[in-house]
Amino acid sequence: MEIEAGMFSVPQTICSVLCCMCGIPMQPNAANMCVKCLSSQEDITEGLQKHINIFHCPQCESYFQHPKTWIKHLKPESDELLKFCLKMMKKTNKVRMVDARFIWTEPHSKRIKINVKVQKEVLNGVILEQSYLVEYVQLEHLCDSCTRVAANPDQWVAVVQLRQHVSHRRTFFYLEQLILKHGAAARAIRIKQMHEGIDFYFSNEDHGEKFVQFIGKVAPIRSKGYNKQLVSHDTKSNNYNYRYTFSVEISPICREDLICLPHHVALSLGNLGPLVICTKVTNSIVLLDPFTLRHCFLDASQYWRASFKSLLTSRQLVEYVVLDVEEVVPSEVVTVGGTKYVLAVAQVARVSDFGKNDTIFSIKTHLGHLLNPGDYALGYDLYGANCNDIELDKYKGGDLPHAILVKKSYVEKRLKKRGKPRSWKLKSLNMEIDDKGRTDPDKMSSEYEQFLNDLEENPDLRFNLSLYQNIEFQPSEMASVTDGEELPSVPLEELLADLELGEDEDEEDFMME
Numbered sequence: 001m002e003i004e005a006g007m008f009s010v011p012q013t014i015c016s017v018l019c020c021m022c023g024i025p026m027q028p029n030a031a032n033m034c035v036k037c038l039s040s041q042e043d044i045t046e047g048l049q050k051h052i053n054i055f056h057c058p059q060c061e062s063y064f065q066h067p068k069t070w071i072k073h074l075k076p077e078s079d080e081l082l083k084f085c086l087k088m089m090k091k092t093n094k095v096r097m098v099d100a101r102f103i104w105t106e107p108h109s110k111r112i113k114i115n116v117k118v119q120k121e122v123l124n125g126v127i128l129e130q131s132y133l134v135e136y137v138q139l140e141h142l143c144d145s146c147t148r149v150a151a152n153p154d155q156w157v158a159v160v161q162l163r164q165h166v167s168h169r170r171t172f173f174y175l176e177q178l179i180l181k182h183g184a185a186a187r188a189i190r191i192k193q194m195h196e197g198i199d200f201y202f203s204n205e206d207h208g209e210k211f212v213q214f215i216g217k218v219a220p221i222r223s224k225g226y227n228k229q230l231v232s233h234d235t236k237s238n239n240y241n242y243r244y245t246f247s248v249e250i251s252p253i254c255r256e257d258l259i260c261l262p263h264h265v266a267l268s269l270g271n272l273g274p275l276v277i278c279t280k281v282t283n284s285i286v287l288l289d290p291f292t293l294r295h296c297f298l299d300a301s302q303y304w305r306a307s308f309k310s311l312l313t314s315r316q317l318v319e320y321v322v323l324d325v326e327e328v329v330p331s332e333v334v335t336v337g338g339t340k341y342v343l344a345v346a347q348v349a350r351v352s353d354f355g356k357n358d359t360i361f362s363i364k365t366h367l368g369h370l371l372n373p374g375d376y377a378l379g380y381d382l383y384g385a386n387c388n389d390i391e392l393d394k395y396k397g398g399d400l401p402h403a404i405l406v407k408k409s410y411v412e413k414r415l416k417k418r419g420k421p422r423s424w425k426l427k428s429l430n431m432e433i434d435d436k437g438r439t440d441p442d443k444m445s446s447e448y449e450q451f452l453n454d455l456e457e458n459p460d461l462r463f464n465l466s467l468y469q470n471i472e473f474q475p476s477e478m479a480s481v482t483d484g485e486e487l488p489s490v491p492l493e494e495l496l497a498d499l500e501l502g503e504d505e506d507e508e509d510f511m512m513e
Contacts (some may be wrong), residue, residue: 158208173489
């Protein structure tokens with residue numbers, strides 16, 4: 001370092017002093033001692049834990065956190081495991097932790113070693129930094145859930161029997177993703193796929209009740225409470241052990257279903273319908289009149305008091321080609337449940353009629369903002385359908401439409417990309433299949449593929465779900481651009497990366513006063 005003074009500069013040097021203990025030259029500090037001598041006089045790691053026992057469940061790979069919590073999904077040498085180990089340390093409020101990192105050990109050694117670096121103010125305000133080794137010994141101990149399963153795999157206390165009496169499993173595909181996102185079935189010791197539903201087994205009655213409450217918040221359900229069965233009792237201590245069965249029924253009304261409202265229900269809803277489309281199902285059912293854009297919301301209690309069924313379901317959709325579309329004047333955009341609709345008059349013809357006849361239908365539709373001439377659409381064919389419905393027979397004398405469009409179709413464009421992987425993926429529950437051979441694998445695969453297509457086409461449907469990036473997906477460089485409008489897809493910003501927490505997010509957790 002140099003200091004300029006007039007026309008010449010004077011070099012400045014930092015003087016050194018001798019250590020008062022060993023006498024070696026050193027830079028001056030408040031204690032006048034070198035680092036080695038200061039460390040020999042003051043041990044800032046004294047009183048800190050260097051050997052800690054932790055309980056580890058070998059079945060589910062979880063770790064016990066006092067007092068009653070078992071933490072799962074802690075991978076070896078991950079940031080989450082490091083954070084857990086540091087929380088197990090006590091008496092760290094007297095020092096400041098500045099760094100911590102794993103030291104590699106053999107996997108079969110049942111040891112976790114962490115090198116921890118701490119700081120502390122010692123003699124005359126000098127800050128001393130020191131590293132020490134903390135060894136964690138893994139003691140194998142089964143958690144409560146694994147203990148019950150190991151003793152008896154069928155030892156459960158509460159079971160939630162979730163059922164929906166329909167011919168498809170679209171609702172359960174959607175519920176599965178909601179359950180995974182919110183961790184509602186994290187305490188389930190067993191999950192079994194049954195005919196028309198799923199069974200969830202729990203080791204505690206309260207866990208079953210909380211799961212039923214969660215399902216009631218995301219779907220219109222009807223539950224008759226629970227039935228309990230005596231398993232055993234001790235006459236001396238007056239202790240009784242019961243098994244609880246929760247029977248939960250989901251409304252058979254699904255999204256895109258066509259409904260013919262009973263006369264008394266239509267009057268109670270302001271003379272709505274009678275032909276309406278179910279556009280959305282959460283804890284309430286959204287019904288839309290496709291000819292007037294009038295709509296209503298039915299909660300679970302309102303629906304089960306009326307308890308009507310669908311006239312036609314999504315499995316009976318027919319493909320139409322749009323010949324002409326003209327919006328109704330004045331055109332007005334109506335938002336129902338977060339989705340926009342515009343009323344229009346469309347000229348459509350069944351795709352199956354091409355080359356056979358010239359039958360054309362002029363109908364009203366709520367998809368005026370989506371359809372253009374030449375597009376394909378899926379709808380219900382009331383002109384050729386054989387519907388045996390008592391409520392519909394009451395309106396036979398009226399002017400019923402020949403067709404009701406439900407959604408825009410991309411079937412023709414998807415045929416060109418059949419079999420190609422997607423850039424995103426979904427997680428699934430670990431379920432056992434026990435439906436006595438009544439499940440058709442081809443049908444299940446087709447319904448799941450249709451569910452994935454619906455997620456791509458409907459942003460509102462995937463709003464509450466977690467979609468993850470498919471690491472194995474590799475876009476083809478020779479992929480051709482589709483003619484006209486491209487296929488709907490999931491934007492990259494909506495996908496979640498299934499990665500560990502970053503260092504920046506965990507850095508503040510390492511700093512403890």
